[in-house]
Amino acid sequence: MPSKKDPKTVCQVVCFNAAKVSKIKKRIHTVEKVNAIAAIFQALSDATRMKIILSLRESELCVCDISQVLGMSLSAVSHQLRVLRNLRLVKYRNEGRMVFYSLNDSHVVNLIDDVIEHSLHS
Amino acid sequence: MPSKKDPKTVCQVVCFNAAKVSKIKKRIHTVEKVNAIAAIFQALSDATRMKIILSLRESELCVCDISQVLGMSLSAVSHQLRVLRNLRLVKYRNEGRMVFYSLNDSHVVNLIDDVIEHSLHS
DNA sequence: CCCATAGTTGAACGGTTGTTCAACTATAGT
DNA sequence: ACTATAGTTGAACAACCGTTCAACTATGGG
Numbered sequence: 001m002p003s004k005k006d007p008k009t010v011c012q013v014v015c016f017n018a019a020k021v022s023k024i025k026k027r028i029h030t031v032e033k034v035n036a037i038a039a040i041f042q043a044l045s046d047a048t049r050m051k052i053i054l055s056l057r058e059s060e061l062c063v064c065d066i067s068q069v070l071g072m073s074l075s076a077v078s079h080q081l082r083v084l085r086n087l088r089l090v091k092y093r094n095e096g097r098m099v100f101y102s103l104n105d106s107h108v109v110n111l112i113d114d115v116i117e118h119s120l121h122s
Numbered sequence: 123m124p125s126k127k128d129p130k131t132v133c134q135v136v137c138f139n140a141a142k143v144s145k146i147k148k149r150i151h152t153v154e155k156v157n158a159i160a161a162i163f164q165a166l167s168d169a170t171r172m173k174i175i176l177s178l179r180e181s182e183l184c185v186c187d188i189s190q191v192l193g194m195s196l197s198a199v200s201h202q203l204r205v206l207r208n209l210r211l212v213k214y215r216n217e218g219r220m221v222f223y224s225l226n227d228s229h230v231v232n233l234i235d236d237v238i239e240h241s242l243h244s
Numbered sequence: 245c246c247c248a249t250a251g252t253t254g255a256a257c258g259g260t261t262g263t264t265c266a267a268c269t270a271t272a273g274t
Numbered sequence: 275a276c277t278a279t280a281g282t283t284g285a286a287c288a289a290c291c292g293t294t295c296a297a298c299t300a301t302g303g304g
Contacts, residue, residue: 062280062281063280063281063282064279064280064281074280074281074282075281075282075283077281078280078281078282078283079282079283081281081282082282082283096280097279097280097281098280098281099280099281099282
């Protein structure tokens with residue numbers, strides 16, 4: 001029952017720094033938006049969605065154009081666009097039957113550029 | 123068989139801008155590191171790993187301390203640390219039986235701060 | 245030498261997630 | 275009004291991912 005004190009599951013008193021732990025525990029808890037943060041990263045964690053964003057960086061595009069660029073079905077693209085829409089990473093604009101998508105702000109591109117830079121020198 | 127030209131799967135000529143598409147297609151292909159980029163984002167897309175990084179931002183910690191902070195088993199933490207290690211997001215240092223982890227560079231923290239800022243005003 | 249403990253690892257299980265398929269909405273042209 | 279097409283949506287299936295469990299390595303103390 002007291003799994004908190006079960007050895008091999010959680011380590012014994014010897015190693016852990018109680019003061020440090022409780023301090024950090026509090027700080028982490030303060031950032032309760034951990035899930036919100038992770039959600040943003042998750043939206044960018046899929047190759048398809050990453051390609052969509054890299055495409056939209058170049059130009060505003062209709063769903064059909066995106067599906068052509070990626071070589072994927074309209075449906076698949078539409079599903080992924082929804083994810084990006086829900087997180088307000090992209091915005092859209094109707095024009096007749098077509099829907100044009102574009103990046104919601106340049107913030108995301110900066111993020112991606114930072115990651116590219118990171119993956120370069122590592 | 124020619125699913126590329128199958129209506130309802132990929133849109134017809136009317137809507138798509140061939141020049142634009144092929145230009146972007148080439149650009150996207152140039153960035154063939156799409157998977158590498160997505161992998162970095164994926165490492166940060168999990169709440170557990172995000173908490174680990176936020177913890178390590180505060181201080182170097184042994185695995186046991188991290189498991190205390192998160193209230194998770196040593197095994198679960200160790201598995202996630204491996205993901206972060208493989209992507210060189212964290213580094214480690216042995217000291218007797220214990221292993222101390224720390225952030226590999228401040229790059230990651232900047233990324234997270236950017237995302238926090240983004241999720242604030244949106 | 246032996247035991248306890250910090251940490252790692254592989255297999256397995258359950259939940260999540262991406263794509264496909266089919267059905268649907270809506271707009272444009274005739 | 276009818277047909278064709280751009281796009282969305284829900285269900286279903288497969289692949290992926292995080293946690294648990296058990297077995298393992300390795301270090302330190304008696």
